[in-house]
Structure formats: C-alpha cells, structure tokens
Amino acid sequence: FSYSFSGWMKGFLDAQFQQLQLLQDESNPDFVAEVVSLFFEDSERLLSDLTFALEQQSVDFKKVDAHVHQLKGSSSSIGAQRVKNDCIAFRSFCEEQNIEGCQRCLQQVKQDYCLVKSKLEALIRLEQQIVAAGGSIPMEELSF
Numbered sequence: 148f149s150y151s152f153s154g155w156m157k158g159f160l161d162a163q164f165q166q167l168q169l170l171q172d173e174s175n176p177d178f179v180a181e182v183v184s185l186f187f188e189d190s191e192r193l194l195s196d197l198t199f200a201l202e203q204q205s206v207d208f209k210k211v212d213a214h215v216h217q218l219k220g221s222s223s224s225i226g227a228q229r230v231k232n233d234c235i236a237f238r239s240f241c242e243e244q245n246i247e248g249c250q251r252c253l254q255q256v257k258q259d260y261c262l263v264k265s266k267l268e269a270l271i272r273l274e275q276q277i278v279a280a281g282g283s284i285p286m287e288e289l290s291f
C-alpha cells in the first residue's frame with residue numbers, strides 16, 4: 148500500500164517527496180504537512196512576484212530569473228517535478244529576454260502548481276485521516 152506514488156501522483160512528485168516522508172516520525176508527525184505548507188506560501192508569493200514583474204513596462208529579466216530560480220529550488224526540494232521542469236524552460240526564456248516565452252511559461256507554471264497543490268492537499272488530508280483513525284502511514288524502511 149504505497150499511496151504517495153500511486154497513479155494519481157505519478158508525474159507530479161518525484162522521489163524527493165518520498166525522502167521527505169521518511170523524515171517524518173512520531174516525534175515530528177506534522178513534518179510533511181509543515182514543509183508542504185511552507186512550499187505553498189513560498190510558491191504563491193513567488194508566482195505573485197513573477198506576475199507583477201512580467202507586467203512592468205520594462206521587464207527586469209534578472210529579477211524574473213531570480214524569482215524563477217527560487218521557485219525551482221523550492222519545487223525541487225519538495226519533489227514537485229512538473230513545476231521544477233517548467234522553471235528550467237522559464238529560465239532559458241529569461242536568458243533570451245523573451246517576454247512572450249516568459250509569459251507562456253508563467254501560465255504553465257501556475258497551471259502545474261495548481262495541480263500539484265490540489266494533489267498534495269489531498270495527500271495530506273488522507274494521511275491525517277489515516278492517523279486520526281488510529282492507523283499509521285506506511286513508510287519504506289531506510290537501508291544503510
């Protein structure tokens with residue numbers, strides 16, 4: 148019973164998310180939920196900053212690239228694979244100073260972020276329901 152990587156999560160989260168799950172234990176039962184919550188806060192702030200930066204008369208591509216770089220980092224750290232890949236494409240449009248390409252990438256990032264957010268929220272709810280019902284979250288054993 149490995150719910151985190153069943154069909155509905157494939158392509159959205161990579162093995163990095165599983166690593167986060169392995170860090171959660173009885174002494175820190177809300178670890179994943181807290182990390183996910185911080186990811187949501189950071190991402191929403193960065194998406195707002197990116198939207199604002201790309202609406203300016205004179206776009207500061209260095210600033211846009213810095214925001215995209217931050218978003219790529221936080222997506223990577225949580226395992227949000229699609230968002231991370233979108234950011235890689237986004238950064239190449241920043242390098243080219245291609246405003247249309249940047250705007251297209253921003254829409255794609257927003258779309259993939261919304262998808263991964265809804266899936267993560269559902270996963271956190273599922274974990275909380277399992278724990279509330281007295282169950283435990285199955286984790287793969289770490290082998291050293």
